[in-house]
Amino acid sequence: MLGFTEFRPGQEEAMKAVAAGRDTLAVLPSGAGKSAVYTVLGALLEGPVLIVSPLIALQRDQVQRLTELGEEAVGQAAVLNSGLSGSDQQAVLDGLRDGTVRFCFLAPEQLAKPEVVDTIREAGPALFVVDEAHCVSAWGHDFRPDYLRLGGVVEQLGHPTVLALTATAAPPVRTEILERLEMRDPEVVVAGFDRPEIRLEVEQHPDAHGKHAAVLDRVSELSERGSGILYSATRRSTEEFAQALAGRGLRARAYHAGLRKAEREEVQREFMADELDVVVATTAFGMGIDKPGTRFVVHAEPADSVDSYYQEIGRAGRDGEPAVAVLVYRQEDLGIRRFFAAGAPAEEELQQVAGLVRAGVQAGMDGVDVRSLREETGRAATPLVRDLNLLEQAGAVVLDDEGTASPAPDAPPPGAAAAAARELAEHHVRVDESRIEMMRGYAETTGCRRQFLLGYFGEQLDEPCGNCDNCSAGLSTGQHTADADHPFPVDAAVEHAEWGPGVVMRHEDDRVVVLFEAVGYKTLALQAVLDHDLLRVRTGG
Template identity: 75%
Template structure:
């Protein structure tokens, strides 16, 4: 006798029945004969009613988890996705499968009021099975109320590392998702990300209020991507080295590829120089018109370009499986970002290449970007203006243009101030970015002090991430061991597919984790830096991620001799 759906078993049936249904749908509708590591386990957990965090490498098929599991649950699927382009891409994919997968729709600020109503009506009357929306939409009571009436079966948080202040791409608008989940009656939660070290995973589970959560970590390794670093001593030779490397790869027929630059100007100059060499090259950054960005993305996806030269604005949701190389003209802001960006290569399973063109002085640019906590007086001024908004008759809140008029300051730092004040529960930002006083908000002076302290903490962590990027660039050991160790995953033997392995400088650390008193993922306490967690172990060094100061690499001999670390129970 087959079991009926229940709160704890929404799909009904035994585990073996669920397995059969998962495999049948994946094969018959999506054409998946085999699952990638972690996929089926995550589907099983979701279909069985377990809140699930799935940490799978870029290109490992995270979206298939909710596409399959959503079919076997009794109710609509809500997918929170940070980018409109990413939402559109997923809706188009599901539309191709509409007869079997159900109708998909998106809800975002790019749609007309009529189209937004149609999407909400569809989720209300059951004609829409999958609804994709940005987190900002969930500031609207009418949207949340409509979703609650629809009784969703699954609430998906894509790019879930954005929930965590430890994450490299933290977004304050993700903080409200835990409360929304409860307002919706706590449907089964599926959080998806490609980059989440242990502290990030823990915070995702906590912030989303996940219950009896299943954490599926498939491993961070992408062994088909060769890792290399090209070292240069001066700016001119480094700039030439970027061009030479791209030309060499395309000359050997290894393309298309992506070049990442730290600045908009750099992206434009490199693209112009590559185009001058006869390549089909374009630049891409957030300063371009939306139509130009969309045209470049279309040309890239349709094989009309050899290379795109971009800032980090180009990437999230860009899924071109046959991308053969990713070249970084400068170091990324963190190993987290670097891993995510190189993960856009080789998603078809064929060999690919990731090259960092490195000049030590370029780290100064990243240190500059990571530095600069706002003054407490500036934060107090902004907090005071938002607090006074209701009395001033500003029912629509205080937006950045208004703050610019009042303060005479630039838009970017003001937006940063609002984000910090939101994180300390002093203000609430609506979908349009306007700020309103939070319920029970602290006084402006108290809010400013808390926001300043938070900014200083973020600055320390960000600076430590830059130093870990330096460590990756300058290590003579196996680069893949370094990269995976950053995320708390040990690779016992050198990978054999990086430049250091080819040069013979990489060494084995097979017994390091067994011999150390501080194995990977051990919670520890430092007498000065406080609590942390061990992320990487080598023969003579350990790397610890501390809550207050970020990543630190310590000599194991000094740790033991000076009694610097103690395990936390």
């Protein structure tokens, strides 16, 4: 009826778990049919399906696909977003209430509106889906405050069954998704991360000029195979690369958040319609882009983490045909990522915000909003929202549906609250920096790059892949991931005297990579660990 003839890896397991009423996190590879999970379930469950989706363009694409299946098969699908008129938004809400709208796609910001939440609660949703669920995590993905409050929304709705979907989630990100969404007794389905059709390559260049020329050369060469994406770190560089590629005769356009909305939509439309050879983009481009014929993804700088890198290269080769992912690398480029990762707010700033929230309520206000804080502090909205989120995570303030802050019950004094929030921020910075170091590890490894990537996500590939530059050059050797005699087996829980508990993620020659709860990823020399008794395997709970 729905046109599906067989299950792809992880689909059936996720469907069965949700059909049984289990909250479920499904980590399925790009192109593995994540949307099919809630489409099939929507035809089986009683009540509407709510899908939280981060981008309006992605919402429209998903609605179009459901519409093509036919209302007789799946029911009516609709979007609820800021691009609709007031009357159109009301029509969608009325459709939810009377049962004519079966699937409703909306951004998390819509769920900050009490009238929207009230209507959805009255409709009795059968399933609450969070698409691109890694956005929930504060570990360096696309971070939007309203994602952090989705767990509270689920409870306001009476906790319908929750289905979180993502293509990329390393173990710490999975843990944070489960916690943020307040999932109960969750089923975690992780299908294989491997995308063997994507060839992995890294080109190293010692100087900026040589690297810039190499980026243009590789994109020009790869464009002969079909269309692709070139990622660059800044808006300015996307414009410069696009202009240079156009000068070489390629149909190239830049895409970044600084462009007008209409222009961004035009670039995306042209790319999907095969009217462009290459889109030169910041990471603002690509989430939810499903263009099966994308033949290459080139990075002019390292991504901020292996998580982001794998998400971005996963936009190539979705038709299962050969594709190429190239990182053009210069060690100094990691400095850009460290700059973006650094910046825990000063304790004095946090204390000021906590103090203003407390003082406002003591003065008889119902709460303090960001506009009032901007007037009092002279600071921009973005850092103030970040400070409020940190104070909320530290248990010092409570944010209502409209982002207005008031002191939490039994909130500590502003000084103590600031210290706790600062410690939390420093933890995030340490983890982000460790993830950047893992990106360096990928760029500089002499082993099989696919083994490195899969090991990062906790999946082991026992033999070199044969489809990366290191394998082709004869450099790769087995990573000994299946060596049962290793003193620190993969997935073993370990303890470090300084960094505390962690989990062994992978082995590479004479090194062991451990993910520590407190400091993130660390690569340790195995002999030094053994000589100085730095790690011990934990047993029991």
